[in-house]
Amino acid sequence: MKKLVVVALGGNAILRGDEIGTIEQQEENTRNTLENLIPMIKEGYNMIISHGNGPQVGNILMRNDAGEQLYGIAQMPLDVCVADSQGGIGYMIERILRNLLREHGIEKEVVTLVTQVVVDKNDNAFSNLTKRVGKIYNKEQAENLKKLKGWQFKTSPKTKDGWRRVVASPKPIRVLNEQVINRLVNQGIIVITVGGGGVPVYIDDKNSVRPSEAVIDKDFASSVIGAALKADELYILTDVPYVYLNYKKPNQQQLETINKNEAEKYLEQGMFGEGNMSPKISACINFVKNGGNKAVITEATKLTDKTYGTKIVLE
Amino acid sequence: MKKLVVVALGGNAILRGDEIGTIEQQEENTRNTLENLIPMIKEGYNMIISHGNGPQVGNILMRNDAGEQLYGIAQMPLDVCVADSQGGIGYMIERILRNLLREHGIEKEVVTLVTQVVVDKNDNAFSNLTKRVGKIYNKEQAENLKKLKGWQFKTSPKTKDGWRRVVASPKPIRVLNEQVINRLVNQGIIVITVGGGGVPVYIDDKNSVRPSEAVIDKDFASSVIGAALKADELYILTDVPYVYLNYKKPNQQQLETINKNEAEKYLEQGMFGEGNMSPKISACINFVKNGGNKAVITEATKLTDKTYGTKIVLE
Numbered sequence: 001m002k003k004l005v006v007v008a009l010g011g012n013a014i015l016r017g018d019e020i021g022t023i024e025q026q027e028e029n030t031r032n033t034l035e036n037l038i039p040m041i042k043e044g045y046n047m048i049i050s051h052g053n054g055p056q057v058g059n060i061l062m063r064n065d066a067g068e069q070l071y072g073i074a075q076m077p078l079d080v081c082v083a084d085s086q087g088g089i090g091y092m093i094e095r096i097l098r099n100l101l102r103e104h105g106i107e108k109e110v111v112t113l114v115t116q117v118v119v120d121k122n123d124n125a126f127s128n129l130t131k132r133v134g135k136i137y138n139k140e141q142a143e144n145l146k147k148l149k150g151w152q153f154k155t156s157p158k159t160k161d162g163w164r165r166v167v168a169s170p171k172p173i174r175v176l177n178e179q180v181i182n183r184l185v186n187q188g189i190i191v192i193t194v195g196g197g198g199v200p201v202y203i204d205d206k207n208s209v210r211p212s213e214a215v216i217d218k219d220f221a222s223s224v225i226g227a228a229l230k231a232d233e234l235y236i237l238t239d240v241p242y243v244y245l246n247y248k249k250p251n252q253q254q255l256e257t258i259n260k261n262e263a264e265k266y267l268e269q270g271m272f273g274e275g276n277m278s279p280k281i282s283a284c285i286n287f288v289k290n291g292g293n294k295a296v297i298t299e300a301t302k303l304t305d306k307t308y309g310t311k312i313v314l315e
Numbered sequence: 316m317k318k319l320v321v322v323a324l325g326g327n328a329i330l331r332g333d334e335i336g337t338i339e340q341q342e343e344n345t346r347n348t349l350e351n352l353i354p355m356i357k358e359g360y361n362m363i364i365s366h367g368n369g370p371q372v373g374n375i376l377m378r379n380d381a382g383e384q385l386y387g388i389a390q391m392p393l394d395v396c397v398a399d400s401q402g403g404i405g406y407m408i409e410r411i412l413r414n415l416l417r418e419h420g421i422e423k424e425v426v427t428l429v430t431q432v433v434v435d436k437n438d439n440a441f442s443n444l445t446k447r448v449g450k451i452y453n454k455e456q457a458e459n460l461k462k463l464k465g466w467q468f469k470t471s472p473k474t475k476d477g478w479r480r481v482v483a484s485p486k487p488i489r490v491l492n493e494q495v496i497n498r499l500v501n502q503g504i505i506v507i508t509v510g511g512g513g514v515p516v517y518i519d520d521k522n523s524v525r526p527s528e529a530v531i532d533k534d535f536a537s538s539v540i541g542a543a544l545k546a547d548e549l550y551i552l553t554d555v556p557y558v559y560l561n562y563k564k565p566n567q568q569q570l571e572t573i574n575k576n577e578a579e580k581y582l583e584q585g586m587f588g589e590g591n592m593s594p595k596i597s598a599c600i601n602f603v604k605n606g607g608n609k610a611v612i613t614e615a616t617k618l619t620d621k622t623y624g625t626k627i628v629l630e
Contacts, residue, residue, distance in 0.1 A: 022389045059389075060399070063375075063382030070381040071450070073374050074337045080403045084375070087402020088395045090429045091514050098491070099523045111495045114405045114427035114507075135386070176413070180426045180504060189495060192429075199406050208414045 004046045004185055005233045006226035008219050008283075009033055011052035012239055013300060014089060021055060031096050033237070036300040038104050046185045048231070050222040051093060053085040053196030057215075060084055061134035078133070078167060079199050079211040086114050086195035093192050109189040116176040117198025117221050119212055123170035129154075131169040131215050136162035168214040172198060172221040176209070178228045185229065197221040219283035227290035234287045234295040235309075236280050241299045243281070243310035245271050257311040260288050284312040319361045319500055320548045321541040323534050323598075324348055326367035327554055328615060329404060336370060346411050348552070351615040353419050361500045363546070365537040366408060368400040368511030372530075375399055376449035393448070393482060394514050394526040401429050401510035408507050424504045431491040432513025432536050434527055438485035444469075446484040446530050451477035483529040487513060487536040491524070493543045500544065512536040534598035542605035549602045549610040550624075551595050556614045558596070558625035560586050572626040575603050599627040 013033040015021045041047060060081045067073040076084070090112035097110050129152050137145065142153040142163035156162035175181065175194060184191045197216030204210045219236050226234045245253040245266065258266075263285050272278045277297075284295035298309030328348040330336045356362060375396045382388040391399070405427035412425050444467050452460065457468040457478035471477035490496065490509060499506050512531030519525045534551050541549045560568040560581065573581075578600050587593045592612075599610030613624030 020387075020389050023392050023395065059382065060378075062386050062388055063378035066381035066385040066388075067374065067378030070385065071377050072335075073377055073381075074335050076403065077338050080338065080406065083402040083406035084399040085402065087398040087400065087405070087429050088391065090402070091398035091431065092395065094429065095431060095516065095524050095526070102522060109492070109495055111492055112429035114402050114409065114429060116406065116410060177424075177426055180424055180499070183498075183502065184495070187498065201410065207417060209410050211410070 001186070002044055002046045002188070003233070004048070004229060004231040005040065005235060006048045006050065006222050006231050007037060007235045008222040008237060009049065009051040009300075010238045011054040013237060014051065014092070015055040017055070021059065026092065027096065030092055031100070033300045034093065034097050034100055036303045038100060038106070039304045041101070041106060041108065041190070042104070046188060047190045048181065048185060048225060048229075049093065049190065049192045050194045050218055050225070051089055051192070051196070052218050053082065053089055056089055057081055057085040057196060058134060065135050077211060078213045078215070079201070082196050082215065083114055083199045086199070090114075090192045090195050097190065110192065111184060111189055112192040113177055113181065115193045115195065115198045116201045116209065117172045117194060117216055117224070118174045118176060119170035119200050119202055119214060119216065120173060121202035121204070121212065123168065125168040125170040125214070129166040129168050131167050132156065132164040133167055133215065134165050136164055139163055169217060170200065170212070170214050172216045172224045175221070175225045175228065176201070178225060181225065182229050194218065194221040194225055217279050217283065219280050220286060223283040223287035223292070223295070226287050226292055230291055232293045234284065234292055235303065236283060236295065236297045237300045237303075238280065238297060239299065241302050241308050243272065243277060243297050247273065247277070255310045257313060259313055259315050260285055263312050281312070288312055288314045316501070317359055317361045317503070318548070319363070319544060319546040320355065320550060321363045321365065321537050321546050322352060322550045323537040323552060324364065324366040324408075324615075325553045326369040328552060329366065329407070330370040332370070336374065341407065342411065345407055346415070348615045349408065349412050349415055351618045353415060353421070354619045356416070356421060356423065356505070357419070361503060362505045363496065363500060363540060363544075364408065364505065364507045365509045365533055365540075366404055366507070366511070367533050368397065368404055371404055372396055372400040372511060373449060380450050392526060393528045393530070394516070397511050397530065398429055398514045401514070405429075405507045405510050412505065425507065426499060426504055427507040428492055428496065430508045430510065430513045431516045431524065432487045432509060432531055432539070433489045433491060434485035434515050434517055434529060434531065435488060436517040436519070436527070438483070440483040440485040440529070444481040444483050446482050447471065447479040448482055448530065449480050451479055454478055484532060485515065485527070485529050487531045487539045490536070490540045490543065491516070493540060496540065497544050509533065509536040509540055532594050532598065534595050535601060538598040538602035538607070538610070541602050541607055545606055547608045549599065549607055550618065551598065551610065551612045552615045552618075553595065553612060554614065556617050556623050558587065558592060558612050562588065562592070570625040572628060574628050574630050575600055578627050596627070603627055603629045
């Protein structure tokens, strides 16, 4: 059987924070990122591609707000917004990847799945909402929306007196389409899935799949599908070539290969950025703990030279 | 090999014109529609489900307009909006169908594909834009948008002095994922695909897949994938139990079974509503002309009683 890799594209692989995010910018970024996957595909790896959706779903939520204000169009709940973003981003990745494959003379099919990911409705994350999403409101607007829609708010650290909706970020447990994804990758088809971490759903007491107003970390969801399908390698692409201890401090130290125990120790010691690098390390630990050979955190442009990147292994 | 059916859900299967389209309404409509597919699934048919996206992509376009006006968020092009709508609607159909299958004790996988459909960039439709999409503007706004974005406008028949963007509705030629869809349905997996007619793309001179600012008729796209995969039957679900000649006139005549030649003759004679029934008849003709056994136009609630519906056959 061929090696299977899961490649998780960071948000900035598609829409960079310093851009307004026109379609031209998103297409160029996507193409530049995907170009780096070609050597791996040429080597014959089977591949799952996942992607972030932070800026895009943020825009979709803002447009929902604006559409209701200006035109009275009913807002869609968060799960539908995430699904929308999987459609738009997945389509763009698939189309551009098809072109790159053709240019490189590679005959491979690509398919994009709209993917639901199961979370536990009793996950602690639902009693401690941490993930800020959508528009920055003032206090009065936030209180109105709380009454109207039951949304929860926290102050926005980026502004003096802004409030943002907060939602849970529960741990992904299982990808609903995992058996289908397995069949597809085993047939050599590149599968784009768990975009934005997947559409969060939970299983209710009657065994029904119900929508969950939450967002799932896309790196952790990637590690879950990777582990379930016994993938060999997980690549989490971000904007630094390595993970560092004491990042941007005088005693900054580049990590090359660390094992699960070391990674867990550093994590407990708070050596990584909370909102940024810690979840990536957790995803890598989850992957190697559940059968993955190697998880790598690096920049997309460093993929061709395999000496780069922080590698996390079991032992 | 099991029989394969393609079921095309009408726009009102999900969001009815007389509703504001809250998520609760969309979910209830979707559930009621899908319930009617259960007997067919129990009979052992393999199944492809497609769906309209008119009201939803209309809302997405309006939200794009509102988001740019209120918050300066870059608007996404039409192809991305269609892809977004495939994500949101496909997710909802898949989740609700999973629940129905479980309640009926049916063990079947369901998968939703984000689907690109190839059109001919030289299709006559691009020189005669007919499909009205998005917001109704006044004349000044329309002229501004024409200058700014190159959009074309026509007056809106629904208003006194409103203008709406018009886009092409080219004929679908080929579904990019047809081989993957074929494999999936042959494994008994229900595939939700060509939502909203598919994301329109064309193949440029360098053989690249390029986005097309157009919309594709979802019934015709359903007939194209049905014919390509040698499906046995195509069901186009709408809001009438039969197709009629002289619809709503004193001499109205219900059509039960007609062959391709009769259908073509009636179509030429303008016996069907231009914007509504004619494209459905064309889709049925295309299906039986290209190998399909039978195309049926009827209401979802009439599916269980197979005597209902207008059946179009080759001879």
